[in-house]
Amino acid sequence: MMIELREAWYEAVHKRKSRRSFTSELTEKEVQQMQEFCSTVNSAAEGIRIVLVDNSDISVFTGALGPIGKIQGTRSFAAFIGNTDSAHMYEKAGYAGEAFILEAADAGIDTCWVAGLFSMEKVKDLVKLEQGEVICAVTPLGHAKASYGLGERLLCRMLGSRKRKDLESMCRGLSMERRPDWLQCSLEAARLAPSAMNRQPWMFHATDDAVMISVAGEGEIKHLEGKRLDCGIAMLHLELGARHKKAEGNWKFLELPEVAIFEKL
Numbered sequence: 001m002m003i004e005l006r007e008a009w010y011e012a013v014h015k016r017k018s019r020r021s022f023t024s025e026l027t028e029k030e031v032q033q034m035q036e037f038c039s040t041v042n043s044a045a046e047g048i049r050i051v052l053v054d055n056s057d058i059s060v061f062t063g064a065l066g067p068i069g070k071i072q073g074t075r076s077f078a079a080f081i082g083n084t085d086s087a088h089m090y091e092k093a094g095y096a097g098e099a100f101i102l103e104a105a106d107a108g109i110d111t112c113w114v115a116g117l118f119s120m121e122k123v124k125d126l127v128k129l130e131q132g133e134v135i136c137a138v139t140p141l142g143h144a145k146a147s148y149g150l151g152e153r154l155l156c157r158m159l160g161s162r163k164r165k166d167l168e169s170m171c172r173g174l175s176m177e178r179r180p181d182w183l184q185c186s187l188e189a190a191r192l193a194p195s196a197m198n199r200q201p202w203m204f205h206a207t208d209d210a211v212m213i214s215v216a217g218e219g220e221i222k223h224l225e226g227k228r229l230d231c232g233i234a235m236l237h238l239e240l241g242a243r244h245k246k247a248e249g250n251w252k253f254l255e256l257p258e259v260a261i262f263e264k265l
């Protein structure tokens, strides 16, 4: 999807975790690296852009239950912005946003996708939106301690953040024994994708040379925009898994509740 994927992101898929309590800010070098990454994505991608706000005086994050879930300890964040004129904007924002998150993880920077617990008004003040643009999500950027504090631990337990659904319950089509390596690897990488509330709202359909992703979960229509963002994230993971096994391919967008199909070349 126009963004050049890096093998290091496949490794980052396995080590990334959402972090919400930060102990130090980005270094100048890290800000520069991530700014450069934003420029690369923004010139390659269509319908979305990423803006990094460094050292903001205004805190844009709000808490769910007081300190539980509140993002704290950093003043830097990135906003994932979509343009409503662009078809499949949410999927594109999920895909490009996750590229940013994995680039950060590879550089040793901690992040957390945040689609709910932030002040839209404050972010809008800091990020100048153009006509037709909306903020799909944001992420804090910084460094967290290796060990989790009480608030982070409680939230992760409430969300079941360490758990993922069983792959076979989310996959139709070719059974596990009949899947080629690239396909199995791509499905396993997609299974690790982060999603809002860890709801994992996707279903995969695997054939010999393609894998399709659809929106799934309780009342497909409910929270559809958010689920499409989640599916965009899983799309990047699917593609990284396929490429890790040297399978190149292309994405084709589909009509909802189907989202897109990755066709191996």
Ligand SMILES: Cc1cc2nc3c(=O)[nH]c(=O)nc-3n(C[C@H](O)[C@H](O)[C@H](O)COP(=O)(O)O)c2cc1C
Binding pocket: 016, 017, 018, 019, 020, 069, 112, 113, 114, 115, 116, 117, 118, 137, 159, 160, 161, 162, 193, 194, 195, 196, 197, 198, 229, 230, 233
């Ligand atoms: C699109 C999206 C939106 C999210 N929104 C929030 C949020 O508003 N607040 C929050 O604390 N975590 C949020 N998360 C983080 C998820 O809770 C987290 O990814 C999930 O529990 C899995 O945990 P992990 O990222 O550590 O693997 C969001 C994640 C995604 C992908």
